[in-house]
Amino acid sequence: MWGTPPLKDRYDVVIVGAGVHGLSTAYYLAQKGITNIAVLDRSYIGGGGSARSTAIIRSNYLTAEAIPFFRESHKLYEGLGQELSYNLLFNQMGRLDIGHTESSVYWLRLRVEFNKLLGVDSRLIGPDEIKEMVPPIDLRVGKPLPIMAALHHPRAGVVRHDAVVWGYARGADKMGVEIHPFTEVTGITREGSRVTGVETTAGPIMADTVVSATAGWSSSISAMAGIDLPIVTYPLQACVTEPMKPFMDTIVSSADIHVYVYQTDRGELVIGGAVDQYQTYSQRSTLTMLEELAADTLELLPDLREVKIMRQWAGLCDMTPDYAPIIGKAPGLDGFILNCGWGTWGFKAAPASGQSTAELIYTGKTPALIKHFGPERFDNGTMVNERAAAIAAAIH
Numbered sequence: 001m002w003g004t005p006p007l008k009d010r011y012d013v014v015i016v017g018a019g020v021h022g023l024s025t026a027y028y029l030a031q032k033g034i035t036n037i038a039v040l041d042r043s044y045i046g047g048g049g050s051a052r053s054t055a056i057i058r059s060n061y062l063t064a065e066a067i068p069f070f071r072e073s074h075k076l077y078e079g080l081g082q083e084l085s086y087n088l089l090f091n092q093m094g095r096l097d098i099g100h101t102e103s104s105v106y107w108l109r110l111r112v113e114f115n116k117l118l119g120v121d122s123r124l125i126g127p128d129e130i131k132e133m134v135p136p137i138d139l140r141v142g143k144p145l146p147i148m149a150a151l152h153h154p155r156a157g158v159v160r161h162d163a164v165v166w167g168y169a170r171g172a173d174k175m176g177v178e179i180h181p182f183t184e185v186t187g188i189t190r191e192g193s194r195v196t197g198v199e200t201t202a203g204p205i206m207a208d209t210v211v212s213a214t215a216g217w218s219s220s221i222s223a224m225a226g227i228d229l230p231i232v233t234y235p236l237q238a239c240v241t242e243p244m245k246p247f248m249d250t251i252v253s254s255a256d257i258h259v260y261v262y263q264t265d266r267g268e269l270v271i272g273g274a275v276d277q278y279q280t281y282s283q284r285s286t287l288t289m290l291e292e293l294a295a296d297t298l299e300l301l302p303d304l305r306e307v308k309i310m311r312q313w314a315g316l317c318d319m320t321p322d323y324a325p326i327i328g329k330a331p332g333l334d335g336f337i338l339n340c341g342w343g344t345w346g347f348k349a350a351p352a353s354g355q356s357t358a359e360l361i362y363t364g365k366t367p368a369l370i371k372h373f374g375p376e377r378f379d380n381g382t383m384v385n386e387r388a389a390a391i392a393a394a395i396h
């Protein structure tokens, strides 16, 4: 799949983090002809948030800044299996974002209108159509939080996360990029206001450009370069049930109840929700969250009460104050590029983020698609406020 070349002491570009964003950046940079690249990871390839993702791909965001970016990424995902010549098992099963209160339905309606204006397929549907699409769903008539409407996004889907990571890694490797797992970055070296390379557990490496694509660890990597990022790290948990005969072929998500569920091609139900309530770098899952996810699922699908949970896991999420990513040149530090702030929603962004970051490095200019996501927005007060990013950013 990819080679194991010896680590050199100099590269044009060093990318810290071999998750989906680091590897997609390397892949698109190599396509532009920059191939003297090392992607370093302290663990195995794609072992961070990328290995733990429930990998829902969608573009039905809320803001004029985020919708075009996620629309582009969604479009790239539709052709990505072909491009990487790798079966990504992208199943476009569609998605329902359910509203249970007048206020949620108001925001869903607003999202539908913004989506339609910006070319993303979205429509508001009522309880009868929801029941037709997901027959076992409890419409909660007469109960607290009845189902009032849903935003239907037909092109949403689920991709096989490992395959995306491996496909990018193989594609980048083929073009000459080196991937070095189990090589931890322990320091960022700089001369004045310019980054000159990294310190690693395998020795120092010089580089013209250093990219940090380290998600949940971004604030600590940036701190090594003297950059204080407005990012906090929270764990996000998910679980999967035993397999069942297929009974639902759309993703169901409820920000009011704090849960999302979909059935995989193997028949298992993947269940996720909001981030944990406390910040930590621990990737251990908890019984409390398992109970919450199970209880919340039963609010929507009560027939599942006898179903067994097979596995549960947690990954780290790099949350920004405005639920939008940070991609751009680090302020006041030449040669240091940030690609982070992907929170609980970054897997879907990898193709557009990789392409844009590659273009930024190649041309030195910020591409229009990411112009709202630079770190300077926290200084000049032009935050994005993308409240349709995730259940954790639920609009109430």
Ligand SMILES: Cc1cc2nc3c(=O)[nH]c(=O)nc-3n(C[C@H](O)[C@H](O)[C@H](O)COP(=O)(O)OP(=O)(O)OC[C@H]3O[C@@H](n4cnc5c(N)ncnc54)[C@H](O)[C@@H]3O)c2cc1C
Pocket: 016, 017, 018, 019, 020, 021, 022, 040, 041, 042, 043, 044, 045, 046, 047, 048, 049, 050, 051, 052, 053, 054, 055, 056, 057, 183, 184, 185, 186, 213, 214, 215, 216, 217, 221, 236, 237, 238, 272, 313, 314, 315, 316, 317, 339, 340, 342, 343, 344, 345, 346, 347, 348, 349
């Ligand atoms: C449970 C869960 C469910 C999710 N579901 C979805 C979803 O449905 N849809 C969606 O779009 N997104 C989802 N996400 C979010 C998404 O998975 C992440 O935003 C995305 O994978 C981040 O990718 P990344 O490449 O930026 O980071 P990561 O994949 O975390 O990669 C960062 C890498 O940096 C490495 N690293 C850290 N420190 C160092 C160091 N000092 N030296 C070298 N390497 C280092 C790590 O080992 C890691 O491999 C989910 C996340 C979780 C945890």
